[in-house]
Amino acid sequence: MTDDTPEDGVRQDDSAQPDAPGPEAPDDLEPDAPDAPDSPEAAEEPVFDIHELPGGARSAIEAVLMVVDQPVTADELATALELPVDEVTAIIEGLEDEYAQQERGFTLRCINEAWRVYSRPAYAPAVEKFLLDGRQAKLTQASLETLAVIAYRQPISRARVSAVRGVNVDGVIRTLVTRGLIAEIGAEGEQGAMLYGTTPYFLQRLGLSSLDELPPLAPYLPDADVVDELIEQGHG
Known part of the structure; x- marks a missing residue:
């Protein structure tokens, strides 16, 4: 019994040593540090060449x-x-x-x-012939929605129309211009964004004598400040 007690005591003292060499362990992780998600080295690597x-x-x-x-x-x-x-x-x-x-x-x-x-x-004649072929055909849903925004919010830029509709409208606006339903009517502010509005042909096609005869749809469209906020969000 007397011989076993000191050995047990030594083992217990060694395992309870507060200053046991443990701080060296983190050094083993250093080679893997660059692969960590937050590592600056990993973040700066290009996605592709x-x-x-x-x-x-x-x-x-x-x-x-x-x-x-x-x-x-x-x-x-x-x-x-x-x-x-x-x-x-x-x-x-x-x-x-x-x-x-x-x-x-x-x-x-x-x-x-x-x-x-x-x-x-x-090649403008070929493009024009393609766009004008079927001029009497019904407008697509995208064209109708874009035309409505322009009709009720004119003069308006393409960016503002896109903000209201939530999609890019460049192609649709080109089609509407080619069909004679809308036209460029000036520029906006220092940035010089082109503004669009409806044409006399638009009124003719709808059988209206003026824009005042349009149905009261405008109150359901976003206000100008809301549109500006949408544009800023899109640029961000």
Whole structure:
């Protein structure tokens, strides 16, 4: 009994030591620290290398320009795609020259230092014939909704119409302009956003002598301050 007691005591004292070497354990985790979700190193890693995409940066820029609904600057493209501005500018100008040489139906146009794909003016008759073919056909639901917003809130910009409807309306507005139901009637403020309103042909098609004869639908549309808030949320 006397021989066993000290050994038991030693074992109990060792296990209860408050200063036992434990603080060294966190050092074993250091190699895995960069993979932690909140690690700055992990957050800064690029999602993809644009030069590894099929066609590289050139095709990537072309793809973006095909889908934007508003002209974008070379700086905006460079920031979003993590490319030098000079490289982006050179690619855009190269694409513009290539489209012209190949006589493509579309081109790149620079408006206020911002770029976007547009149909080439030389093919306007074909585009117009397509849009006007079936002029007497019923408007789509999207066209009717957009036309209603413009009729009751004119003069109004495309951004405000989009805010009310909750969708992009560029294509619909182009169709309504081509059909002669709405027209550009001025610019808004310092930003110069184009304003749209209905035309005499619109009144003619509805059998009205003036906009005062429109049914009282306006009270059901959002107020101007609500529309402004929607626009700000969309930009955010």
